[in-house]
Amino acid sequence: MKHSLKPLFLFSALFILACNSNNKNGQQQDADTTAGTGTAGEAQATTAPQGQAFDINSIPVSDKDLGAFPYFSTPEGFRYQVEEDKEFHRIYHFVDNKLVPVEGRTFTAYIFHDEAKRKEFEPLLFERNYDNLIKSLGGVLVAEGHIPPSELERLGRDELYKYHGPADIWNDDVKTYVIRKPGAEIWVQTSHNTAGGSIVVSQKGEMKQTASIIRADEMKQELDSKGHIALYINFDTDKADIKSESQPVMDEIYKLLSDNGDLKISIEGHTDNTGNAAHNMELSEQRAAAVKNALTGKGIAANRLESKGLGQTQPLADNGTEDGKAKNRRVELVKK
Incomplete structure (x- = not known):
């Protein structure tokens, strides 16, 4: 017998009720x-x-x-x-x-x-x-x-x-x-x-971090060989506040810039295609600016950095999959 799902439940939820498998x-x-x-x-x-x-x-x-x-x-x-x-x-x-x-x-x-x-x-x-x-x-x-x-x-x-x-x-x-x-x-x-x-x-609960960060020397090699590198910095949902779990990545960017005094970079924010395109553009700009401000706050000269947002306009992967969306939500460093 088939059931009518009406759009049946597009969002309800389950809850917990205690029961071991045996009782x-x-x-x-x-x-x-x-x-x-x-x-x-x-x-x-x-x-x-x-x-x-x-x-x-x-x-x-x-x-x-x-x-x-x-x-x-x-x-x-x-x-x-x-x-x-x-x-x-x-x-x-x-x-x-x-x-x-x-x-x-x-x-x-x-x-x-x-x-x-x-x-x-x-x-x-x-x-x-x-x-x-x-x-x-x-x-x-x-x-x-x-x-x-x-x-x-x-x-x-x-x-x-x-x-x-x-x-x-x-x-x-x-x-x-x-x-x-x-x-x-x-x-x-x-x-x-x-x-x-x-x-x-x-x-x-908090996500268990399993991916390792890219070290400053690896960032430098990527910038020298390709001119840009994609990094994954986590922000609060729909905000430009950098999460504490991303501090190690920020520390490596700071080390990269400290160890290479002549290096200038553009910090570019990207999003997936979830939601409104105009909002995504604004959010990506705010997040790129947040990374720049965090670095200048630690002493990196502002004239070595610029920031801009590109929203959902330059996807790396298919936005039709969750993995693809995750790859598209990124911050790129571009060598100037």
Whole structure:
């Protein structure tokens, strides 16, 4: 039996619910029977105060055992479809009437009924199972409802298609929960319509750096042989603030310029094609200028440096793939 996905879920989200592989069903049944009576998690808030700005520190730290990521199974009679488990990704979660990015490990999935066990998708059963279970684990409902059109327009479809969960955020209501553990921040979103549901779990965390930096002498060789070199400097999302993890790269550029006093370079910012071209041009200019300012701030003469942005106009790779987009988001040093 085929299901109608409507644009079914272009962004909802899953959340975490603790269950080891050997006891997932048992824990879920416990949640179903206890959450309705108030015996589970009585000492912890289960709904954020209304009318107040969201503060992550207001969420009680849970002492419940969540098991292994992504922490839980589907309710009995339901099944996952199109699961994605990503080591490091970004998902936009709905809170304070806006969409905020959460980066870290993510799990996303559509959820439908199992035809062999259930005749049709039952929205209330789906919603109530997850609501009960999340709250029994110390989770707090921090937002629910329809995402304002202004928020969708602000981010744009390109950005949301890239960093959505499986939910139709243009049409469906969503529920957002947060579970705090010692040293961990876990965001969960669920959404559903009459045909099926979706779930996303985002465990906030830093990316594990595996690529090594290019040393100053290697930069010099590349500039001498090719006249330019592409470097990957990380910035805050949609901003020109250089992330601390990119400081080693900045140190090597500084060393390159310090060791070669006659060298003059142009610092050129590039983006992928996500979002608005004019905005990308402006952002690339700001990021190139940020690199220049960081170097002059350490004592490199300003007349040895110039900066400019080229936006999405000179891609190195295919913007149709995630790897290609990552290669296109770069800063190039060009020998003058």
